[in-house]
Amino acid sequence: MAVNITISDKRLISKKYKIEDFIFEGMGYGIADDAFRLKEGQIGNVTIVYSKEHLERGIELSIEKKKVHLRMSLPTGESEIVFFYEYVKKICELFHTTIFEREGEISDFEKIPTFTEYDRTASRNALLKMEEDLENGTYTSLSLFAVYNPIMIGKKELSAFAGDIQKLGKFLEEKQSVDAYYGSANVYQKPDGTVFGTYILTEDVLSIFPLEAILFIDENKIEEVYISFVFEEKMQGTITYQDFLSSIDKNNLYDCGHFFTCLKKKEMEDLLEDYQIEI
Numbered sequence: 001m002a003v004n005i006t007i008s009d010k011r012l013i014s015k016k017y018k019i020e021d022f023i024f025e026g027m028g029y030g031i032a033d034d035a036f037r038l039k040e041g042q043i044g045n046v047t048i049v050y051s052k053e054h055l056e057r058g059i060e061l062s063i064e065k066k067k068v069h070l071r072m073s074l075p076t077g078e079s080e081i082v083f084f085y086e087y088v089k090k091i092c093e094l095f096h097t098t099i100f101e102r103e104g105e106i107s108d109f110e111k112i113p114t115f116t117e118y119d120r121t122a123s124r125n126a127l128l129k130m131e132e133d134l135e136n137g138t139y140t141s142l143s144l145f146a147v148y149n150p151i152m153i154g155k156k157e158l159s160a161f162a163g164d165i166q167k168l169g170k171f172l173e174e175k176q177s178v179d180a181y182y183g184s185a186n187v188y189q190k191p192d193g194t195v196f197g198t199y200i201l202t203e204d205v206l207s208i209f210p211l212e213a214i215l216f217i218d219e220n221k222i223e224e225v226y227i228s229f230v231f232e233e234k235m236q237g238t239i240t241y242q243d244f245l246s247s248i249d250k251n252n253l254y255d256c257g258h259f260f261t262c263l264k265k266k267e268m269e270d271l272l273e274d275y276q277i278e279i
Contacts, residue, residue, distance in 0.1 A: 001073070001074040001075070001122065001126055002071050002072060002073050002074060003071070003072045003074065003084070003102070003103070003115075003119055003122075004069070004070070004071050004102070004103055004104075005069075005070045005071075005072075005088055005100055005101065005102050006067055006068070006069050006070075006100065006101040007067070007068045007070070007088065007091045007092055007095060007097075007100045007101075008066060008067045008068075008095070008097075008099075008100075008101075009066040009067070009068075009095040009097075010066070010095075010097070011095070011096065014066065014095070017063060017066075017068075018063075019043045019047050019061065019063065020043075021094070022049070022061060022063075022068060022091060022094075023049065024087075024090055026051060026052055026053060027049055027050065027051060027052065028040065028049070028050050028051075028052050028147075029041070029043070029047050029048060029049045029050070029061075030042050030047070030048055031043065031044035031046070031047055031048065032048060032145070033184075034184075035149075035150075035182075035184035036145050036149065036150050037148065037149045037182055037184060038058075038147055038148045038149070045062060046060050046061070046062050047060075047061045047062070048060060048061070048147065049061045049087075050080075050147045051079070051080070051083045053079075054077065054079035054080060054083060054169065054173060055146070055147050055148065055172065055173050055176040055177065056076050056077045056079065056080040056146065056147065056169050056172045056173065057072075057073050057076045057077075057080060057144065057145065057146050057147065057172065058073075058146065058147040059071065059072050059080075059083075059084055059087065060072075060073075068091055070084070070087070070088065070091075072084045072119070073144075073145065074119065074122050074123045074126050075122075075123035075124070075126035075127050075130075075144075075165060075168060076123055076165070076168070076169070076172075077123075077165050077166065077168050077169020077170070077172060077173075078120065078165050078166045078169055079169050080169065081116055081119045081120060081123070081165075082116065084119075085112045085115065085116055088100055088112070089109060089112070092109070102115060120165060123165045123168070124163045124164075124165055125163075127158065127161055127163045127164075127165065127168060128163045130142055130153070130158055131155070131158040131159065131161075131162075131163075134154065134155045134158060135155065140154070141153065141154045141256050141257055142154075143257075144172070146172050146175070146176055147176055148176045148182070149176070149182040149208075151172065151175050151176075151255050152255045152256050152257035152258065153255070153256065154255075154256030154257075156256065157171065157255075157256065175254065175255060178206075178254070179206070180206040180207060180208050180254075180260060181202075181205055181206070181207045181208065182207075182208045183199050183200070183201070183207050183208055183209045183210075184199070185197035185198055185199050185215055185225065186198050186199075186200070187215070187217060187222065194224065195217065195222055195224075196222060196223075196224035196225065196226065196279065197215040197222050197224070197225045197226070198225075198226045198227065198228055198238065198279075199225075199226070199227040199228070199241065200227070200228050200230060200235075201227055201228070201229055201230065201261070201263060201268075202229075202230040202231070203229070203230065203231035203263060203264060203265045203268060204262065204263075204264060204265075205262065206260060206261075206262045207260070207261055207262065208254045208258050208259070208260060209227075209258060209259060209261060210257055210258050211245070211250060211257055211258060211259055212245075212257070213225040213240075213241035213242045213245060225240070225241040225242075226238050226239065226240055226241055226277075226279060227239060227240075227241050227244045229263075229268040229271070229272065231265040231268055231269075232265070236268065236269075236272065237272040237276045238276065238277060238278075238279055239271055239272065239275035239276055239277060240275065240277065243271075243274075243275040244271065244275075247271055247274070247275070248261055248263070248267075248271075249261070
């Protein structure tokens with residue numbers, strides 16, 4: 001679910017705009033990598049922009065000639081909905097207009113309070129629908145693509161939100177305020193065509209990894225998953241991800257599907273002594 005807005009510069013004479021022209025004070029930007037982690041300060045066909053004050057889900061920004069396209073994913077927090085329409089107004093003012101398209105219909109500044117309430121309601125309803133889907137077993141957890149990385153939400157979190165989008169916003173901000181590396185597996189292919197995935201863990205770096213050794217490519221499950229250890233500034237060896245999970249403390253949770261870990265060189269050496277394999 002998302003809200004799409006297009007703002008057109010209909011002046012006969014205007015400058016050729018770049019993405020940087022739409023990054024205002026207090027904002028950050030970047031692009032998502034293959035694991036939906038933010039690569040800050042980079043620009044793509046679709047660039048993620050966000051308020052540095054409220055790290056929630058981010059707004060998708062793209063440019064088509066003299067048009068700016070914005071997309072806000074729902075559900076999101078109260079602060080991001082407010083930020084979204086403030087952002088729309090700033091771009092309109094840059095183009096010397098008060099007119100924009102929302103979901104293909106022409107509108108103006110006067111309707112922004114109404115649209116803001118629409119999106120608050122839609123976000124609340126989406127949260128309640130997510131809670132219902134988890135309760136009836138349609139899903140066991142759900143992922144929200146946030147500014148910096150995906151965040152998994154389970155029954156416990158959704159029950160605590162109870163449809164309150166301010167609580168959702170605070171949850172997203174809290175998770176993304178942690179200074180940690182969000183692990184993502186690199187996928188490789190062997191000469192025989194077998195595909196496998198490998199995570200990388202560096203000594204003394206607080207990292208976030210999944211609680212299950214499950215990877216998919218285009219809905220196809222990857223059976224072989226490993227983790228390689230880096231210490232003394234080089235790759236030192238690899239073990240299976242399942243041996244990794246069975247040998248370390250996973251109680252410090254990041255979200256319902258991921259945990260924090262931070263290993264020292266000696267701990268890595270011990271794991272390699274017990275489980276090291278050659279891929």
